[in-house]
Each structure stands twice: as C-alpha cells, then as structure tokens.
Amino acid sequence: MAPGAKTLATASLRELGRMIRAGEVTPTQLAEHALERLEGDGRRLNAVVTLTPDRALREARRAEEELRAGHDRGPLHGIPYGAKDLLATAGIPTTWGAAPCKEQVFPYDATVIRRLEAAGAVLVAKLAMVELAGGMGYDHPNASFTGPGLSPWNPNAWSGGSSSGSGAAVGARAVPFAIGSETHGSILTPAAFCGVTGLRPTYGRVSRSGAMALCWTMDKLGPMCRSADDCGLVLEAIAGPDPNDPTTADRHFRYAPEHARTGGFRLGVLAGATDDAQPEVRANFLAALDVLRDVATLEEVRLPDLPYHAVARVIIAAEASAAFDDFIAAGRPADLTAEADRVLPYTYEVVTARDYLRALRVRRVIARELDALCARYDALVAPTLPSVAPPAGASFLGVFRRPGVPIGAAGNVAGLPAVSVPNGFGADGLPTAMQFIGRAWEENRILAVARAYQERTDWHRRLPPGFGG
C-alpha cells in the first residue's frame, strides 16, 4: 500500500528516497500525487503556470526502470520537483511570469534542469513567479499573469516573490522541492512567507544558463525545500562550473553533512536586526537564539555602514534595462499585469553609465568589508524579514521600507550565500523566519548551522492547515 498523503507531505528527500528503494512507493506514484496536489491546491494558491505530466511520467518511469536495474542516480532519483518558470524547458512554455511572454517556448533545457534530470529528479511543473522576476519595479502581489501568489498558511496573505510558486508549492507540500531564483530577495522572501527552507547559493555557484536574465551580476538560482538537509542535497545536484555560464566558478560543491560540525559554531548576531520588526518576529528570533546557544557562541556584530541599497538599486536598474532593452523600447511593458511594471522600466533611463560603474566600484569595497566580517564567524544571523507576509491584495512596500538592517541588500550585492529557516509564527497564523548568511562558498557551513537548529526545533515540519493530507 502506498504511503498516505500526510507521510508524503512530511517526508524528507532522504525518507522519500528510502521509501522508493524499499518499494513502498514508486516514482510514478510520487509524480502523480504531486501533479494532483498542484492541480488542486497549487492552482488555488496561484502557484502553477504549467503542469508537465508527459515529461514527469516519462522521467518517473525511467527512474523506476533504472532503479530496478540497479542504476541509482542518488538522493533525487525519482523525486518530483517544480521549477520557477524562468528556467527554459525544451518544448514546454517558459513564460517568465509575464503575459507578453506566455507563448514563449525554448528548444533546450536550462543547465539546472539538465542537471536535475541527470540526477534522476522528475519535473512536474513550471511554477508561477512575479512577472520578469520583479525587475520592472512591482510593488503589489498581483504582478503576475497567474494572479497574486498566495501563502499556504493563509490564502489572504502573499506568498512572497518573485519565486512565488516555488515557495507556495513547497509550503503547501505539493512538491518536495522546487528551484527558485534570487536577484534581491526572491528566494528568501517566499521561503519566509511560505514557511519553507530556502537557500540562496553564492553568486557563481549555480549556472544560470537557460534562465531568464534580469541582472547578470546578481542573479542566483537555488533550492527551496522542506529542510536545510534537503537544500544541501539539491544544491549538490545543480552546482558546479558550466561553460555555458562564464560567471560560474571553477569550484565543485559536495554536500558533506557527515563531515560537518554539529556544534561549537560561532555566530554573529546582527545588531539592530529586530529594531523595526513585528513583535512576534522579534520574540521568535530571540527564542531561536536561545536554541542556538546550545550549539554556538553568539556575539553581537554591526553590519558595516555602507550604501547597500543604493548599489543594489543602481545595478539592478542598469542591468535590467539593458537585459530588457528591446522589450522596453518596443513599449511591451504596457502588456504587463501590474500597473507599476507598465511604466517604471522607463525610469531606468536616468541611471548613467558612470552611475553603474560607480556602483560596481562601491560593490567591491562592500565585498571586501563583508568578507572580513564573515570570516570571523560560521554565519551571521538575523530575521529573514521584519514582518510576516502582507495581505495579498495590497501594496507590500510597507514591509520592505522598514529601515531595519539591510542584510538582504548586503548579501545580494556581495553575492554571499544565505539560508532562511522557519522559526515560529506571527500575526494571522503566518510563519516567521531567520536567515544564516555565510562567507562566499561556505554553503556547507551555513547549512550545518541551519541543520543544528532544525534538529532542535520542528517549525520546518509544521503543516499549513488543510495542506497536510
């Protein structure tokens, strides 16, 4: 008898892999279950653009045959997943979340999709996203032709973006993992708002070949999962150099939890990180620090006072306007869904070449200073966001304009890895989260800290009401 829906909703990647190999469930059953959940709950949450049943069942059957024949591709073999709809998939629409691109089809797979296929994972869906990954200046959750992404914890709340469907589908337990992308918060935000674990890898760790370009020097792809351990398993499958993406570093990533420390960590707690946070965010963060004291020494640190937001804003505006030059010049923003996205791309015109180059020069100073800070710790730690998810039907600018500590901008500008983990609940039953930020290329280290936290808590195992099977 196949495992129940609740078992499938809560199982880790390692548990699902064990069930497959023990004959308790087949990859085809897992794929069919995911497709069914996505067709129902996924669509209700506006998390799905395109289901891919033909490809999914083909890949699932192949996984079954291979495993039967003793050809084991590893921990993702036979596991279903969803991909943010900015990753090219041969013959399947890749819409970039944007109405003007609804009919767009590429003849090839993105490198990440190819690597997951090589790892035996089963693609079940292209997941919803904010149009053009939010690069046109959106300020409202409705900025997608599939509708505003909704949080599985409260359908009146936003899922976060721009990897909205990836966050909601994993949060609703419809898929064990998904791939998202982050230029400036697009993995960590939906991870926090949907109560999942999201990993933003170091810039250059994962190839972006075949992914929509928004900002060449800040775009990253990464996993959104049920746990930090799952994130490590997925990252190992997708990371590594790629001749088709010259920004990938010549570094191979091996996820090695068996060799990682389980305690004795040194953490830098960002001063002022909760000053502008909602009371529940603050309380949950302080409680989480108490848990971490079991495995770490904590020291308050100050983020260097540098113009992180200004650098991010200028670089994203300059690169996005260049990446979408023809699109903007042709007036195609008029066909986007969000009102702001229809006009704000034109304002990027006021960023000059000198502004852009100056931002790149300041970024180098930022990178040096943050590296010096991060080198003293296994991770910096801060709330992922100062607020729970805002309402799905209103502007979200209030959440992101809280002064706070600009660790999101800092980490993205410098290309540093970070992992967001759920750490409790706040207003309206919505999840809160905290993030561990590491030195470049230290994903194993921040994942070790996150695992130690998740071994002592069960926030990441909680199920949204009605989504547990």
Next chain:
Amino acid sequence: MTAEQQNDQGLEAWLALVIARYGDHIPAVERERVRESVRGLRAAADTLAAFPLTNADEPDVLFRVYRGED
C-alpha cells in the same frame, strides 16, 4: 538658488528626459509614480557619488579576452 531648488530642477530635468523619450507609454495618471521612481534612482546615484573611492578602486566587471579557434 538653494540646494533644494537645484535638486528639484535636476529632478525635473531627469523626468523631462524620461517623458521626452517614453512619454507616449506613460499615462498622465502615472506621472507621480514615475517621478518618485526617478527621484529614488537619482538619490541612489547621488549616494554612490558621495561615497569615497580612489582611482585604484576598480569596478567588478567580467571580461575575458577572446581568441577563437586557429
């Protein structure tokens, strides 16, 4: 002229550039939203202009010399 007046004039000049180039795509009702975006982008650029750098501070840009097959 005060610094504030100079800033306002500068903002209007940047806004005029955007309108001259893309005014056909920007409805009148959206002008204030556009003005705020221009103001924010120029403020970010001004912040960076005020950040101290030396001649030795290079930008991080990716360029690799290219040589095709012989």
